[in-house]
Amino acid sequence: MSQVFERVAFLGIGLIGSSLARAIKRAGLAKQIVTFDGNADHAAQAKALGVVEETARNAAEAVAGADLVVFAVPIGAYADLAAEIGPHLAPGAIVSDVGSVKMAVIRDLGPHIPEGVYLVPAHPIAGTEKSGPESGFADLFEGRWAIVTPPPGTDEAAVQRIVDLWRAVGSEVEIMEPGHHDRVLAITSHLPHLIAYTIVGTATDLEGTLQQEVIKFSASGFRDFTRIAASDPTMWRDVFLNNREAVLDVLQRFTEDLTALQRAIRWGEGEQLFDLFTRTRAIRRSIIDAKQA
């Protein structure tokens, strides 16, 4: 059973923040939920929707007296916010987040966390292509993975409270070394998003009539990419800027593989195509077996 937090402060209350706030409220995991969002409309909406009880005028006010602080803004905004809240964090508080990159989070938050406050970053593998507090929902994390990435030596009780929190909102929890998280996610998430953005971008550069036809006949494969490529631009810009090494590494592998396929098509090497297409089918089978389909 998860211990109840007195006051949870959300810095940012968009899709993920508002979903987690809803889930925490529904599960009775907090006595009070407060938010500060640089977008005042989002904060006001969250309050109007009953997602939070209170909106703060600034981040420092939000975290004052909070025993849990959750960063739920794009990663590029972490460092400034952390500098602002650092002196106002309550002793014994836990600082966590929901960002898609973890090494950069520790780099940006770590120096601002005072002695006696615990940094326990986390990343729920959940989301939709929508944005904003009105898009959130309490079920978002049910049956999904949450990866918790404490820096080495983090207080075990603090880690356990974050693990308990994610379990209480329905997630399965995996504890992972932050750098390893960034390499795994570069493959499963960052590269797929980059590729989807690129292919949809290539299509937007087509002349007008052809572009209309691409939209009309998008159900033949293209459509699946547009959903991914509709994700929040600020969030994704920050992901790529903050997981550069791992993304460039896996992108290099991908480009090599694509070049080999291009060559196989040019020279009519059907067997090479067939072999790859057969191997990839087996991976789908594994995902279905792992109940992730």
Place this chain on the structure above:
Amino acid sequence: MSQVFERVAFLGIGLIGSSLARAIKRAGLAKQIVTFDGNADHAAQAKALGVVEETARNAAEAVAGADLVVFAVPIGAYADLAAEIGPHLAPGAIVSDVGSVKMAVIRDLGPHIPEGVYLVPAHPIAGTEKSGPESGFADLFEGRWAIVTPPPGTDEAAVQRIVDLWRAVGSEVEIMEPGHHDRVLAITSHLPHLIAYTIVGTATDLEGTLQQEVIKFSASGFRDFTRIAASDPTMWRDVFLNNREAVLDVLQRFTEDLTALQRAIRWGEGEQLFDLFTRTRAIRRSIIDAKQA
């Protein structure tokens, strides 16, 4: 109202062939449906499932007396089958197909179609990642596009019968010049499949433990690609080998765009990333507005 066919011969009775046969039967568009499939198990299954009334011992026997012949095998098998059935086609018959590439279909079938028989290729924009006659279903084409690509000068009444047929099974029909079809589909379908196959292939080359984690956390984007990359290997090999020019052309554009993004990530050019990610979001909106989402 669609005119009823006396005898419809399916050459190949996999996912698409069996779905169309089911839809034709349900709509009462044929007095008799017969199939020949080089995979005797598929033919027997289709008969056992009641999808066809009769299985022929060879393609020539299947098309004898048929007033509609539908090629529903991978494109690489068209030429040999066409040479075999050419002398057995009934006068006035229509030869059509469901292939994903259209110039190559006209190239491979055209020379074998005798005077007085009409070639009207078609391509339903519908499918799943599954294969085989047991995967087919009569609703597959409902509300989906069917593109009809008659060669220049094709008998108008024959074209109209194929248009009527697709409308009768629930599709919206677009008539398109075959070469134009191949360019549009290279973007909307062939490139997305190639990219999906590549990225899933890149992941299969990872060392064992990392690969297991990719499967475990696939819901973060990768999963959507694995569905596409689970499509029929033979069919897709033949698509790439038979739409080479258009695929290589659009792949070249994609690679240039990807290289530009790679450079933007390497040099931390956030504005360029943000601009692209904002443009691609608008395309998703267009697809939703076009009711193709």
